[in-house]
Amino acid sequence: xxxxxxxFTVFRGHFKAWQRNKTTLFWTLAFPLLLMLLFGGLxxxxxxxxxxxxxxxxxxxxxxxETSLRIIRLINQTDSFNILEDEGxxxxxxxxxxxxxxxxxxxxxxxxxxxxxxxxxHQTFSRTNSLINGVINSMNIEKxxxxxxxxxxxxxxxxxDLSFIEYFVPGVIGIAIMSTGIFGTIGTNTKYRKNxxxxxxxxxxxxxFEWIIGLVLYHILIGIIxxxxxxxxxxxVFSINIVLNPLIILLIISGALTFPGIGMxxxxxxxxEEEADAAGNVVTFPMLFLAGTFFxxxxxxxxxxxxxxxxxxxxxxxxxxxxxxFGNYQAALWNCVIVFAIGxxxxxxxxxxxxxxxx
Amino acid sequence: MKQNKVINxxxxxxxxxxxxxxxxxxxxxxxxxxxxxxGPNGAGxxxxxxxxxxxxxxxxxxxxxxxxxxEDKKKQNEIKRKIGVxxxxxxxxxxxxxxxxxxxxxxxxxxxxxxDELIDRVGLTKKTDSMYKTLSGGMKQRVxxxxxxxxxxxxxxxxxxxxxLDPQARRETWNLIKKLxxxxxxxxxxxxxxxxxxxLSDRILIIIEGKIVASxxxxxxxxxxxxxxxxxxxNCDRKILDKNNIQYESDRESQVQITxxxxxxxxxxxxxxxxxxxxxxxxxxxxxxxxxxxLTGRRINDEGLAK
Ligand SMILES: Nc1ncnc2c1ncn2[C@@H]1O[C@H](COP(=O)(O)OP(=O)(O)O)[C@@H](O)[C@H]1O
Ligand SMILES: [Mg+2]
Numbered sequence: 104x105x106x107x108x109x110x111f112t113v114f115r116g117h118f119k120a121w122q123r124n125k126t127t128l129f130w131t132l133a134f135p136l137l138l139m140l141l142f143g144g145l146x147x148x149x150x151x152x153x154x155x156x157x158x159x160x161x162x163x164x165x166x167x168x169e170t171s172l173r174i175i176r177l178i179n180q181t182d183s184f185n186i187l188e189d190e191g192x193x194x195x196x197x198x199x200x201x202x203x204x205x206x207x208x209x210x211x212x213x214x215x216x217x218x219x220x221x222x223x224x225h226q227t228f229s230r231t232n233s234l235i236n237g238v239i240n241s242m243n244i245e246k247x248x249x250x251x252x253x254x255x256x257x258x259x260x261x262x263x264d265l266s267f268i269e270y271f272v273p274g275v276i277g278i279a280i281m282s283t284g285i286f287g288t289i290g291t292n293t294k295y296r297k298n299x300x301x302x303x304x305x306x307x308x309x310x311x312f313e314w315i316i317g318l319v320l321y322h323i324l325i326g327i328i329x330x331x332x333x334x335x336x337x338x339x340v341f342s343i344n345i346v347l348n349p350l351i352i353l354l355i356i357s358g359a360l361t362f363p364g365i366g367m368x369x370x371x372x373x374x375x376e377e378e379a380d381a382a383g384n385v386v387t388f389p390m391l392f393l394a395g396t397f398f399x400x401x402x403x404x405x406x407x408x409x410x411x412x413x414x415x416x417x418x419x420x421x422x423x424x425x426x427x428x429f430g431n432y433q434a435a436l437w438n439c440v441i442v443f444a445i446g447x448x449x450x451x452x453x454x455x456x457x458x459x460x461x462x
Numbered sequence: 463m464k465q466n467k468v469i470n471x472x473x474x475x476x477x478x479x480x481x482x483x484x485x486x487x488x489x490x491x492x493x494x495x496x497x498x499x500x501g502p503n504g505a506g507x508x509x510x511x512x513x514x515x516x517x518x519x520x521x522x523x524x525x526x527x528x529x530x531x532x533e534d535k536k537k538q539n540e541i542k543r544k545i546g547v548x549x550x551x552x553x554x555x556x557x558x559x560x561x562x563x564x565x566x567x568x569x570x571x572x573x574x575x576x577x578d579e580l581i582d583r584v585g586l587t588k589k590t591d592s593m594y595k596t597l598s599g600g601m602k603q604r605v606x607x608x609x610x611x612x613x614x615x616x617x618x619x620x621x622x623x624x625x626x627l628d629p630q631a632r633r634e635t636w637n638l639i640k641k642l643x644x645x646x647x648x649x650x651x652x653x654x655x656x657x658x659x660x661x662l663s664d665r666i667l668i669i670i671e672g673k674i675v676a677s678x679x680x681x682x683x684x685x686x687x688x689x690x691x692x693x694x695x696x697n698c699d700r701k702i703l704d705k706n707n708i709q710y711e712s713d714r715e716s717q718v719q720i721t722x723x724x725x726x727x728x729x730x731x732x733x734x735x736x737x738x739x740x741x742x743x744x745x746x747x748x749x750x751x752x753x754x755x756x757l758t759g760r761r762i763n764d765e766g767l768a769k
Binding site: 105108109112116119120123124298299300302303304305306307308309460461462 | 515516517518519539542543545547549550551552553554555556557558562566567569570571572593606609613
C-alpha cells in the first residue's frame with residue numbers, strides 16, 4: 104500500500120510537470136500532429152488518380168469490341184483513374200473492372216453487366232463505385248428501349264491496400280510514443296541527476312524500483328493521451344476508419360516499458376544535459392526511418408529489412424497498424440508480445456544500471 | 463557528563479579510483495548539538511556526510527548512526543526515515559509549486575506533518591503556490607530545509623546550506639538553523655564559511671585533504687590557535703611607542719600592529735597614544751579565520767578555495 108502511494112506520487116509529479124511545460128507538451132502532442140498533417144496533406148495533394156485494372160473479355164477476332172473500348176474510353180474521361188491492364192492477380196489489385204464476354208452483343212440485347220472487384224470497406228470504394236456507375240448510366244441512357252441494359256455488380260475481395268494516411272497514422276503514434284519515451288526519460292533523468300533531485304530522492308525511502316515504475320505509468324498515461332489526440336485529428340481531418348480495440352492500450356503499455364527503459368539505460372551513460380539530445384538522436388534516428396513509419400519495409404533491401412527486425416519501433420508500428428487499420432488481432436497481439444518482452448528486458452536492465460548510491 | 467552519541471565514526475576512508483578523498487577520520491556527533499565540518503572545497507566534507515546519509519559506500523572504517531552500523535544494508539531504510547538531508551546544491555522539482563514539492567516528499571515518508579505550518583516555519587508562506595523554479599536561491603535553500611524536516615527527523619544534515627547566498631539570505635538561513643537547534647534537533651553542518659561555523663556550531667571539525675586538522679568548540683579553537691590579541695594603530699607617531707618601550711610590527715607605512723596578552727598591556731598601549739589626535743585605533747580579536755590560518759597556513763575565500 105505504501106509502495107502504491109509512493110509510485111502514484113512519482114507518477115503524478117511527472118504528469119503535473121508535463122502539463123505545465125510547453126516544451127514537453129509540444130513534443131508529445133503538437134509535434135506528432137504537425138508531422139501527420141504535413142505528410143498526410145502532402146500525399147493527399149499528390150495525383151488523385153486511382154489505379155484501375157481492366158480485364159476485357161469481349162474480344163472479337165483478336166480485337167476488343169467497339170462497345171468495350173467505348174466504355175473504357177468513358178471511364179478514362181472521368182479523369183479519375185490510371186487505367187492499367189489486368190495482371191491476373193485480382194487479390195493484389197485494389198480495383199478491377201471485368202468486362203464480360205459478348206458484352207457488345209448483350210448490350211445490344213439490353214442485358215449485360217460490368218463487374219467491379221473491390222473491397223467495399225476500402226476508403227475509396229464509394230467514390231470508385233459512383234464514378235463507374237456514372238459511366239454505365241451515361242451508356243444506358245442511349246439505349247432508351249431498355250430500362251437498364253448494363254448493371255454494375257460488385258464482387259468483394261479483402262484488400263490490404265492502404266492509402267498513405269492510413270499507413271502513416273499508426274506510425275505517427277509509434278513515433279510519438281518512442282520519442283517521448285526516449286527523449287523525455289533521458290532529458291528528465293539527466294537533468295534531475297545534474298541538479299541534485301535524484302540525490303535528494305535517494306536520501307528518502309523512495310527506491311529506484313518505485314521511481315522507475317512511476318515513470319513507466321506516467322508514460323502509459325501520456326501515450327494514451329497522445330494516441331487519442333492523434334486518432335481524433337486523423338479521423339476528423341482525413342476521415343479514415345480506425346478499429347478501436349483494447350490491444351491498442353496493451354501496445355501503448357508495451358511501448359511505455361520499452362522506450363523509457365531504453366532512455367533510462369542511456370541516461371546512465373550521458374553525463375551532461377547537452378549530450379542528452381544527441382544520445383537520444385543516435386537511438387531514435389534509425390528507428391524513425393527504418394521501422395516502417397513512412398513507407399513499408401518490403402520495398403527495402405534485405406539487410407535493411409533484417410536491421411529493421413532488431414528495432415522495437417518496427418513491432419510497435421506493425422502492431423498498431425495491424426489492429427487499427429486491418430483489425431487483425433492475431434498479428435497485432437504477436438507484435439505486442441514482442442514489444443512487451445523487449446520492454447520487460449529494457450526495464451530490468453535499467454533497474455540494474457540506474458544508480459541510487461555513489462552517484 | 464555522558465552525552466548520547468548520535469553518530470560514531472572510526473577510521474573512515476573513501477577513495478575515488480586511486481584518489482583518497484577521506485583519509486581515516488574518526489569523530490562523534492552528540493545528541494542536540496550543532497556539529498560543523500569545516501574545510502575548503504575538496505576537503506572531503508560532502509563525501510563524509512554522504513557516507514553517513516547512506517548515499518555513498520565507504521572503503522573502510524566503522525560508521526554508526528543511532529547505534530546502527532551502516533554495513534547492515536537492510537537497516538539503511540530505517541536510518542533514512544530518521545534523518546533529514548539537504549544535499550549540497552540542493553534542488554527540488556522545477557515544475558511543482560513549493561507546496562506540491564513538500565507534499566511529494568511527505569508522501570514518500572508517509573508523514574503526517576502539516577505542510578502549511580512547515581512552510582510558515584521557513585518563512586515561505588507567500589510563496590506557497592509559486593513554482594519552485596521561480597524562487598530565488600535563498601528561497602530554494604529554505605524549501606530544501608523544509609523538505610529535510612518533512613519526516614520530523616531527529617538528526618539533520620545541511621551540506622553548505624548558504625553557499626552562494628547573499629549576506630541577507632545567509633542571515634535568514636542562520637536564524638532558521640538557530641531556531642531548529644533550540645527545538646533540540648541535532649544538526650550536522652558542512653561549510654567552508656568560517657563565520658558560519660563560528661556563528662552556529664557547538665563543535666567544529668576542521669578537515670583538509672581528507673584528514674582531520676583540529677576539532678573543538680569555536681571558542682576553544684580560537685583560544686588555542688587564534689594567536690595573540692592585537693591592536694592596530696593607524697597614523698601614529700612611532701617615536702612615542704619607542705619611548706614607551708612598546709614592541710610593534712609594521713607591514714604598512716601608515717600603521718603598526720601590536721600584540722598583547724592582557725588588558726593591562728592594552729591600557730598601557732592606549733595610554734601612550736592618548737595625546738596623539740591623528741591616531742585611529744582598531745582592536746583585533748582573534749577569530750576562526752586566524753585559527754584556521756595558523757592551523758593550516760591557508761585562508762579560504764568566499765568560493766571555498768584555500769590559498
Ligand atoms: N564521484 C567522485 N569521483 C571522483 N572524485 C570525486 C567524486 N566526488 C568527489 N570527488 C573528489 O573528492 C574530493 C572531495 O570531494 P568532496 O567530498 O565533494 O569535498 P567537499 O565537499 O569538502 O568540497 C575532491 O577532490 C573531489 O574532486
Ligand atoms: Mg561539498
